[in-house]
Amino acid sequence: MKRVFAVLLFIGSMSFVSQTKKTPNIIFIEVDDLMPRFMNKLGEGFGHTPNIDRLAEQGVHFPHAVAQGPMCGPSRNTLITGLYSHNLGFYKNGDMRFLPENVWTFPKVFQENGYQTAYVGKSHVRPQKRNQSKADALKAYGFDFVNASGERHAIWRDLKKGKDVSEIPFIKHLKKRGKYDQFLKDNNVPGHKMRSTMQDDVDYLDGYMAHVGSYWIENEQDKAKPFFMWFNFCLPHGPYDVPQRYYDIANKIKIPGPKTNKFGHFVPEPLLVGNKPAEAKKLPKERIGEVANVAFMDKMVGKLIASLKRSGELENTVIVFFSDHSIFLGNHGRSHKTTLFEEALNTSMIISYPNLFPKDKISMQPMELLDLIPTAFELAGFKNPNKIAKNGISVVPLLTLKEKVREYAFSEVYGAQSATGERYRYITSEGYEILYDRVNDPNEMKNIAKENPKVTKKMGDAVKNWMKNSGAVLEPKTH
Template structure:
């Protein structure tokens, strides 16, 4: 059981709350959940209970859960990790021994795509198995309707203890089905006065102003630190100018968010090893801010960084041209600093991943645990003169995806099958032996799809050499005049850019996507067929969620 004295917000410290006086004993919570299930609400009770974890979120005892016949599930996520920056993917630029270890014990996808190259939309699609155009959660300001039935709801209702440790970009007070929830704010409380160092670093990061200004609407995923950088706040202190020659963080490695999350995930695994669990451990890095601990920052000196090739920008749509020009105006030194910080972040988060994976090994749970490694979207890292994501180029939409389940799935295999990571919901359900969810919602939502958009890719995991799906899709629409919709087949990528120039790339001849073939008369039939298939998936001309 989660100890009655432990609550979310204290990160494992003892609480002085009197649960008897609050009528929140474990016994009462069990009765409350049983009542709500009898009343037909199921895990909606957890969603309605607000953003609390600990005892208030885990009312079911191990005795009430099914036995160890069910496999555990561990989903390890990072933020903004592009698919090719792993040693196991053939790039030794960044040492990723722990991600490589997971890959050596499972199946790695080389053509896995995110449904939306933006944090919130991509993560909510993963949780629901529904594309962003189905839920309406398309920007970093959009809240997922709590009535959607998430993968956490599904596993909870099937006898699992469900936990979320880290960043998921929930923008409301609901846990969306997770019984145990430890958020970024728990780390801030753990830091105490040392949060000063973090506030200083962020305030002077080139993306810092954006990072902080968007906190209230969820852009940073740090909803409770809004007062730390306001003018006149005692937290701001003596801030130094951002130093491009020193990318090292002032925080010790153990005080960094991702190392904190790794420790808490390891504690969770140790504490609940006797019962089936579904745990999502979601790290912040390699996403900005680019201040890895010194040991990792020193691996990548800024002046040693090289910049990638930039092709003819005038073949791209005007909005992409503008972005490239804006990035060029930053200057080469800042671009090199971006690359150095990103690589340092990635090397550090791999170390954190290792701590979580080794916790499974220590508890002898590897053979009975499905382990997933993935990321919400990629990172351009200077390719085509672009940084961050927000586009349909491969570095932005293609993501790492590895699934390991020793003795049940092939090991050390690579598949080129096209895959969409929103398929993890039905895939993990199938691998765990659970029936597919019958509904996409807990309670009725007007206009909500009755069936999940996502399809299981468990068959590809069992047979990595098969071709798999014929196409993968992605979309990007921030309710502006610019919106992008992608279909990727085994050879071609077609991008429909609403109201402007479209794009077509031949991946056999041009894997780097440097030559836009949209006006090639010899490919008119290919272009028209891809457009028809894209519009059959979703019609961008109708664009019902363009304005809210």
């Protein structure tokens, strides 16, 4: 039997307890560099995303959910610690080789309160000491079960440098299956034009990880306990190397070009250093590659959900689908990320739990990834979830009682900060202020800061208060 609630939830508890007497499982399904426009139901209608579409039909989508640090490393390390980039000095992937000793991490709270915890997939989470393995680091941060991998391109990079990759679980899997030589051949292609020739999804990195996650859900979780799983995809992050059968899907789709090819105003340098001008000749291949990668990723999301259904856990599991951030892919004439515009900040957030939350709804409430921590704590029945979490605000009151929980969601890169509201986005950098009306200017082309001084001041003051009241502001750490 699952653990029964000992204490009613502070907000929305009567609705929750009346509909389920079991503590819910919680699964975070995190994907990498997903641009929402490359989805179907929640995007522009051209992505092949039937499983994510069904998930959205069973949940609530947050178009204004943003990453607090719009790059892979900062996003994941701030999430696990409940801290902002400026609290850690972690603004880009090259920062921070190690997390602080004895750092607080939210999975430990689940572990200490009777949850079985699991981490599967890509890990950008930093260790606490030199030569500590990914698995050992994640276990120290509160996970009982760990099967962690680096990125696909990182494995290939290490291979080319002659590094030992034999202990990576995926490599062990390939060798056991007799597929390792085929993997090497696939990736020994000049010009990064490789595509996987694997006929079975399980022999591609994200397919293998989906198999590990599904197997754990169906066969290895302790049925006497609720579980928390954090599943991390490498996809749809490039390189765009999924098997040809997923390109066959993408080739049947008419994929539009970028919505914009420039900025409509001056942009300060801190907002440009983490990205670069797009190469027009490469964009069509990159955009079709994104569709192909998304199609593979969507199929694996379906695999995880199917495993929940087969295990009898689907109805009692909160599914949170999100991206660590988004990516330009030619919009505003740029490539990559690490900036504070919509293309980099958006997280494609869906929260699905029909036992308690509405279905097929869109909430324009701004939300940070850090809000996921107290939200999960509240769903798990922990007292004072907003106080346990280092930052963030539970959105359970919003989803159960339609109460507004925050006015702005905050994000940053080194040298610039932003606030996202239901209608406006504000950015400040080097004394220059940008304000977008995202209702009338969804592509963020017109800076209306001077035309709307009251809104600009209000949001600027909110950013200042956030920076003042959210803990230490540290310079980038490179050691």
